[in-house]
Amino acid sequence: MNEAIVDDLIERPAHYTQHPSGIECIDITEHMSFCLGNVIKYVWRAGLKGDAREDLKKARWYLDREISRLGG
Incomplete structure (x- = not known):
């Protein structure tokens, strides 16, 4: 396979x-906890x-995991 590919x-x-905004999800999620970042990523x-x-x-x-982590 071609290295560029x-x-x-x-x-x-x-x-x-x-995404229509042209923004990559990671640009937003890297500022969140792991679980919340994954919520945003999957949505x-x-x-x-x-x-x-x-x-x-x-x-x-x-x-649900993040809510549990926060004690809820």
Whole structure:
């Protein structure tokens, strides 16, 4: 596989850059806790790699974990 293609798949996969704002999700989530960052990531990219419902269920799982972490 061409090295440039491999780099694109690792550093800038298409689903990372498809948001209409042009902003990459990591630019926002790197300022959050791990769980909250994952909530945003799964909502941000819901459906871009597969089943949107699955992505939203993953987001909910991380949100529930963050709520538990905070003692709720």
